[in-house]
Amino acid sequence: MVLRRYARLPVPNPSVPDKAPSFAHRQALSPISGATSHRSSFTINAPGTYSVTVTYANGCVSMCSITVASAVSCVITGGEGICEDETTILCAPTGSGYTYLWSNGAITSCITVGTPGTYSVTVTNASGCSSTCSKVVIQLPEPNRCIDGSKTICEGYTSVLCSVTDPAIPTTESTGATTKCITVGAGTYSLTVTNTAGCVAYCEKTVTVVPPAQLRHNGKQHICPGGSTRFVHP
Numbered sequence: 001m002v003l004r005r006y007a008r009l010p011v012p013n014p015s016v017p018d019k020a021p022s023f024a025h026r027q028a029l030s031p032i033s034g035a036t037s038h039r040s041s042f043t044i045n046a047p048g049t050y051s052v053t054v055t056y057a058n059g060c061v062s063m064c065s066i067t068v069a070s071a072v073s074c075v076i077t078g079g080e081g082i083c084e085d086e087t088t089i090l091c092a093p094t095g096s097g098y099t100y101l102w103s104n105g106a107i108t109s110c111i112t113v114g115t116p117g118t119y120s121v122t123v124t125n126a127s128g129c130s131s132t133c134s135k136v137v138i139q140l141p142e143p144n145r146c147i148d149g150s151k152t153i154c155e156g157y158t159s160v161l162c163s164v165t166d167p168a169i170p171t172t173e174s175t176g177a178t179t180k181c182i183t184v185g186a187g188t189y190s191l192t193v194t195n196t197a198g199c200v201a202y203c204e205k206t207v208t209v210v211p212p213a214q215l216r217h218n219g220k221q222h223i224c225p226g227g228s229t230r231f232v233h234p
Helices: none
Strands: 022-027 048-055 061-068 088-091 099-102 110-113 117-124 130-139 152-154 159-163 171-173 181-184 187-194 200-210
Touching (some): 088 130, 110 117, 159 187, 159 200, 181 187
Parallel strands (some): 152 200
Antiparallel strands (some): 022 048, 048 061, 088 110, 099 117, 117 130, 159 181
């Protein structure tokens, strides 16, 4: 019988060296300067695809990426003022996959409005990015609709008709005249007035001839100097 003696060996303490992996941040395969640490952070101010590449001490490589979509630029175009009984068209920017929600509930890129007020729209692109903008539509002042002047004339006489507006405001009479006042005989005359805001008004006036007075002599047929006689209107 053979006896052997064995010695007790110490148990090893396993450990992994503390070696952090290296990092490389990239945009469109081009390295981003200064972004080389797992604690690195940077502000993205342009759309595109951004990725981070992690290289471990053992040579293994891992990469992940994120795509930053383009922002929506929102500006409403269209008239800023409307005349009475008129409308204006407001439009939001257009783009592939864009959706719209206006403050009045419309979901089209353009809307027609006839009431003054503030109109807003939220535009969302295909990536889900959205932007909201607004526009104020005001009520434009209306031009004065009146024609001034006598509406009756005697036989053989004329009347002077004038537009009751600032002389600088363009006016057009039914006669084709573009002056503030015209001299006319009997008839119906119309006036179109356009003010500086672009609003248009229309009015007309009829001038009639008053028949001559019918007088009847009801007095002395002969009078002395300084005397008087009598005429009456029937």
